[in-house]
Amino acid sequence: MSRARAVNLLLFAMLPVTALVALALDEPFIITLATKAAILALAGVGLNIALGLGGLVSLGHAAFFGLGGYAMGILAHHAQTFTPLMEAPFLIEGTKSMPVIWLTAAIIGAIAALLIGALSLRTSGVYFIMITLAFGQMLYYFAISWPAYGGEDGLSIYVRNGFPGLNTLDPIQFFAIVFTLLAVVLFLAGRLAAAPFGLALAAARQNPERVETVGLSPYRLRLLAFVISGAITALAGTLFADLNRFVSPTMLSWHMSGEIMIFVILGGVGRLYGPVAGAALFILLEHILGGLSDFWHVYLGLLLLLVVLFARGGMIGALAGREVAHD
């Protein structure tokens, strides 16, 4: 077994082992932390497809994360208040069913990414960063000024949404749902990276002109990557809102975009399991250092600085070496 594979396997096992140990020790809070890490890792896997594979530095991914959260919040809000979401031209009811909410959120995230990407991918570099940031902030301010769904105060959901056959209020069962989704998305993201599409996307990052001469459009490759990325990030947003049973404009703010990007960089940009390592480290630091000081972000900043300066492949790069060719 290669070192990279062993590190990936270790990282993958880390979250369920933590959750099971916490279950044995009767520490539901630790299970919730592991669930949060898995959800943020899922958001990171989404961003990593755009950032790591496609080289698209998006500072607007909170838009998709927040849209996923609001998709959950709005559907669940209408279900718990027994009011229809829409009556004309056709009736749309709210729902508390997780699979329906996930599908809705992923579609909304994909459509939003298609619209945002279609415009912003016509630019590159700092202009791309600024346009994605602008779209994210537009949605953030829209959510703040939308009183129907809580405005600045956000929207609370009284009971966690349901999944057939499972008690989602039980922390370990909810963790199992989240972790299974993470595993499925990781598997699909790995297949995507090794498929001709993923390879062409990586090639477009390295030399877009050369990709054009083999008959591929870098714009279309990037747009499709951005759409897939948006859908996965929206799915993560739905789970995050479900975990907290609360959604607010904070999920749409550029701070959130920055946080997702930070743990992708911490774990290793372009590494499949990078977001898992980064999100776990982020939660660990938040929990340990956050208990010691309100200014724990200073230490996070220092760590980020060290990773960027001395460990270009992030944590996974430092642990596994440069065995993955796509960095």
Place this chain on the structure above:
Amino acid sequence: MSFLTLEGIEAFYGPSQALFGVDLQLNEGEVCALMGRNGMGKSSTIKVICRLLRHSAGQVQFDGKDMAALPPHKAAQAGLGLVPEGRRCFPNLTVQENLIAAARPGPWDVSAVTRLFPRLAERRDQSAASLSGGEQQMLSLGRALMTNPRLLLLDEATEGLAPVVRQEIWAAIRQLKAETGMAILLVDKSLAELRQVADHAVILERGSNVWSGAMTALTAEVADRYLGV
């Protein structure tokens, strides 16, 4: 109408004019050598054909289709396969990944390419950046073949390579001509090798045609006048 026709092509890099009315015709199954000293417009002509450089006057037609409005990726989809000057593989992808990333349906697949260049099979899982110059050139040619082109354009494919490797590349080009009947447009300085493979030649000087004709008609005197140092 020829398979590839260039008529009166003029092109600029910003304010500097590079091509001053280039004409070129290539029929299906033919190999044409595009020659000239350095800076005479050979690579610019290749770029115009592949739509990497827009022409300001003249006409480019490939298989009866006007190429003027096409972006580079559409031109490649129409059947143009470019082996660029300086190789330019995707350095962080492996040999196999470089080939798969470019793949389009057709007879050329990874096994066909590795039959042509067995050395690529040995290096299959190595990153392109770790290959020697000759191996990168083989990969670059293999990548162009993976797009299953109908016209292969090779821009200085043997430039800067060791003599042994150059012979391997030339052998592959001769094999392509003999076995596939693929139309090939070659830019190279090795006159002796070009004489073995090309059916006819076009010589450019300062962005214009100065000679064109059958390869057998290219005398030592013409070569001295237009290609000599």
